[in-house]
Amino acid sequence: MVRVRFAPSPTGALHIGGVRTALYNYLFARQQGGTFILRIEDTDQGRYVPGAEDYIIEALRWVGLLPDEGVGFGGPDGPYRQSDRKEIYQKHAHELVERGHAYYAFDTPEALDARRQAEEHFTYNHLTRNGLSNSLVLGETESKRRIEAGEPFVVRLKVQPGRSIHIQDLIRGDVVFESSELDDKVLLKADGMPTYHLANIVDDHLMRITHVIRGEEWLPSTAHHVLLYEGFGWDATMPRFSHLPLIMKPVGNGKLSKRDGAKFGIPVFPLSWKGETAEDSFEGFREAGFLPEAVINFLALLGWHPGGDEDVFSLEQLIQLFSIEHIGKGGARFDYEKAKSFNQKYIHAMDNEALAKLVRPLAEAKGYQVSDEYLSKAVSLMKERVTFLPDFVQTGYYFFEPVREYDEEALQKRWNGDIALVFAELTKKMAIFEPFKAVELEEAVKVFIQEKGVKPGEILPLLRIALVGTMKGPAVFETAEVLGREETIARLNALMLKCNV
């Protein structure tokens, strides 16, 4: 039975890279008929940000990656919030000391900092620990006395030199670390909270996690994790590891960071986030007008591909096709243009009524009051020329309110006294033409144009400018039909008024 977890830290908005990690875990769980767990790793009290937990859950909800168990979802292996499991880690930390795989250390952070200042590459390890303040040199009695006296202490992993630790990573294959190169990592902090390393192993074991799918930044500490599994005697049920390639900045070097959002003017978070300051506030994919399906599709392909020439996949298809073996090894650059094109594709593919439902709140926010039927029609004309949801009411505002401004250059080029007369006559004709339908209208106007001996190019563009103000936009007669007779005539008259007819 496959059990995987997504274990974000509630230190702010959930990064889009985190969403991808959640996605891969979700896909794997669903495909294997397994369980997808949400665990909140809030063991750093100093970095805890209120609201971050809700944000994470809402973000997962929005993209449709619902956990089977976890914070906010319940389950038999809770609590799923690490700050609620403090005693469990303490018990295990002390147990590991008993087993001889860890020890108590009394060095203050200040003392260690000073040491790092003095020595270029100071590391707390098998070479240095005998010259430091810990239970290994102090002895059991003295250590106990200090702890009972309330002296602050941490628990450190006792890494023995001389071993080669092999990790069979499902993505990278055999990865080897020499234990002599490893430091004695802190497992339990002076505040009684565990570090990631301890909490992660204890929880994964207790929650019966079978596969750990996480970012590449964890690869270097995985050897420590293996040592922990061994130290607890849990190595027989140790999960399989898969370390995902990182998502890189759109341009320049390094991994994608939250600062890049503002820097490049692109969303790097699923949902908007309002922090304490403007600097700590970001627009999300949702608010930018992305469809969650498009975001999922885009993200899935950032570091993974099932093979073949297809690249548009529904969540169901992704579940079918997903395989850890097909995950790439190299970092994937975040390509916003690609994200946009997916959004465009998904908007095109969506049916008008469903799209109208999504556009309605945006329209209402602008004070537009229209029927479902009207909205669907407007959406059907606009959907092949928008990239984002808000484009419907921004670029396509003219479906909801009169033309705000006219493309003067295009207008001047075409408007003249002779044409004005023809235009006026056409307006009168259209005012009474039946039926007011695109096909019939177009036929009639073209016949009229021929009768008048003018060219279509002289009159059609003016019709368009009258209706939408610019030379861009949906087919004129389709637009006229949707706008309706009354509005159409009003706009033709408005243009004539403007041009002093």
Next chain:
RNA sequence: GGUCCGUUCGUCUAGGGGUUAGGACACGUCCCUUUCACGGAUGAAACACGGGUUCGAUUCCCGUACGGACUACCA
């Protein structure tokens, strides 16, 4: 600096000992359309470098270069 991971068109990637190295995004051209898009067609565009192994390497091995992550009582 040390440890570990990586490297196919600009980008995301397919492929894999013998291929005209495929697709998508972006870009160019053309068609459709008396608009803008969509759509269709088409073009330019890649196996980092050097050694091996091999009849033959983009593919396997080793180096080099370059990139990345980690190197906290953060995750």
